[in-house]
Amino acid sequence: MGRPGRRVAIVAGLRTPFVKANTAFKDFSALELGRQVVSELVQRAEIPPSAIDQIVFGTVIPAVQLSNIAREVGLASGLPKSVDAYSVVRACATSIQALTSAADAIALGEADLVIAGGAEAMSDVPIMYSRPVAQAVVAASRGRTLMEKLQAFTDVSAKDLLPVPPAIAEYSTGLSMGESAEKMAKENGISREEQDKWAHRSHFLAAQAWEAGKFGKEVMRVLTGKSFDQVVAEDNIVRKDSKLDGYAKLKPVFDKKYGSITAGNSSPLTDGAAALVVCAEEKAKELGLKPLGFLREYAYAAVDPGWQLLQAPAFSAPKALKRAGMTLKDVDLFEIHEAFAAQVLSNLQAWASKKFADEHLGGAQPIGDVPEEKINPRGGSIALGHPFGGTGARLVHQALRELEEKGKNTALVSVCAAGGLGAAVILERA
Numbered sequence: 229m230g231r232p233g234r235r236v237a238i239v240a241g242l243r244t245p246f247v248k249a250n251t252a253f254k255d256f257s258a259l260e261l262g263r264q265v266v267s268e269l270v271q272r273a274e275i276p277p278s279a280i281d282q283i284v285f286g287t288v289i290p291a292v293q294l295s296n297i298a299r300e301v302g303l304a305s306g307l308p309k310s311v312d313a314y315s316v317v318r319a320c321a322t323s324i325q326a327l328t329s330a331a332d333a334i335a336l337g338e339a340d341l342v343i344a345g346g347a348e349a350m351s352d353v354p355i356m357y358s359r360p361v362a363q364a365v366v367a368a369s370r371g372r373t374l375m376e377k378l379q380a381f382t383d384v385s386a387k388d389l390l391p392v393p394p395a396i397a398e399y400s401t402g403l404s405m406g407e408s409a410e411k412m413a414k415e416n417g418i419s420r421e422e423q424d425k426w427a428h429r430s431h432f433l434a435a436q437a438w439e440a441g442k443f444g445k446e447v448m449r450v451l452t453g454k455s456f457d458q459v460v461a462e463d464n465i466v467r468k469d470s471k472l473d474g475y476a477k478l479k480p481v482f483d484k485k486y487g488s489i490t491a492g493n494s495s496p497l498t499d500g501a502a503a504l505v506v507c508a509e510e511k512a513k514e515l516g517l518k519p520l521g522f523l524r525e526y527a528y529a530a531v532d533p534g535w536q537l538l539q540a541p542a543f544s545a546p547k548a549l550k551r552a553g554m555t556l557k558d559v560d561l562f563e564i565h566e567a568f569a570a571q572v573l574s575n576l577q578a579w580a581s582k583k584f585a586d587e588h589l590g591g592a593q594p595i596g597d598v599p600e601e602k603i604n605p606r607g608g609s610i611a612l613g614h615p616f617g618g619t620g621a622r623l624v625h626q627a628l629r630e631l632e633e634k635g636k637n638t639a640l641v642s643v644c645a646a647g648g649l650g651a652a653v654i655l656e657r658a
């Protein structure tokens with residue numbers, strides 16, 4: 229079984245190092261991060277620019293000047309001006325959406341070769357002003373005299389002048405991601421110890437993978453500084469000296485009294501970008517590009533954001549497996565986005581639960597208990613970081629490289645996202 233239409237290959241991928249917000253990339257915009265990754269990816273993959281049909285790109289917290297960041301990334305990175313471009317957003321699954329949109333266009337024969345990816349510059353989030361200030365600015369711009377311009381501000385209070393930073397909170401429920409993860413931990417009985425253990429595992433495995441040089445094919449070097457004379461070659465969130473007992477000392481952040489979510493077991497606010505080259509199998513052959521793997525199937529799902537915000541992978545993963553005619557034993561690797569350790573453990577718990585399948589999946593067979601060694605063997609978003617727009621492409625490329633190294637065939641990539649959304653992608657190498 230497989231998706232209808234032409235077979236879709238992923239022939240290359242690349243990401244910047246992922247760094248904690250307000251550190252090494254603090255002066256970069258999402259556009260700059262996207263530009264760097266796309267231009268280097270195209271060069272490294274040795275793709276003739278004339279073969280690129282489209283760029284699909286996204287960012288989750290966009291700058292107001294960049295309503296179609298995909299087009300700006302395409303132009304800034306030197307792709308031919310004739311390369312079509314559109315932007316997508318699906319919260320933390322944004323670059324999964326970029327991939328599947330590219331794949332659909334390729335399957336249908338609308339495009340042969342597409343760059344798909346995303347970027348996030350949490351160091352450069354747009355800071356807004358209150359509605360009264362915005363209205364006064366517009367009114368002042370219409371004023372003909374200085375007096376008329378000043379009069380526009382007479383109703384603006386001192387409080388209105390305070391800048392409004394973007395909230396990482398659900399618009400519909402008002403709960404932050406962290407508060408929603410806290411709710412999931414409580415409702416699913418995920419203990420602080422289990423969360424800390426998972427977070428420590430993430431750092432340990434990521435540090436081990438860096439040490440072993442496993443990210444060499446995945447991560448580019450980025451030049452920073454006023455004269456572009458400083459090199460950022462590695463992620464800077466991974467703790468090389470992670471110790472399990474260090475996690476227990478951290479205070480809960482989102483429910484200070486009864487909570488279990490800490491800075492240690494959450495993904496951090498991150499800057500970075502990632503992109504993939506997606507191509508029709510026949511076009512890859514024609515251009516002499518060797519596929520890293522193929523997109524076999526994908527599925528999305530949505531749950532009530534007021535229920536368990538980050539639990540939609542409990543629906544999207546079984547849906548993708550069912551569509552592909554596969555079961556747990558057919559999957560060699562699970563790359564699961566780690567927004568919070570509590571979310572990963574909740575997703576895994578639901579995948580294994582007969583009760584969950586009976587109550588929510590119409591009595592279908594649960595996926596089953598995923599052996600831990602099959603999950604995120606190079607660490608996950610808690611340690612590697614999570615630039616919202618870039619994480620999906622990072623997961624897909626990392627999964628394909630891990631399969632390549634282990635000589636295995638199939639991976640399931642799973643991403644939870646704001647809005648109660650979930651994505652699952654099944655990749656295969658042969």
Ligand SMILES: CC(C)(COP(=O)(O)OP(=O)(O)OC[C@H]1O[C@@H](n2cnc3c(N)ncnc32)[C@H](O)[C@@H]1OP(=O)(O)O)[C@@H](O)C(=O)NCCC(=O)NCCS
Binds near residue numbers: 405467491567568646
């Ligand atoms: C949780 C969060 C608020 C923490 O932010 P922060 O306070 O800037 O975090 P820091 O990295 O400064 O860590 C706080 C402290 O914990 C310590 N710490 C963090 N991780 C640690 C670890 N693994 N082991 C030991 N100590 C750790 C830090 O060293 C720091 O200590 P200090 O205060 O003595 O310097 C922030 O990362 C966040 O909002 N994350 C969630 C992002 C989100 O919602 N994502 C959406 C997912 S869909």
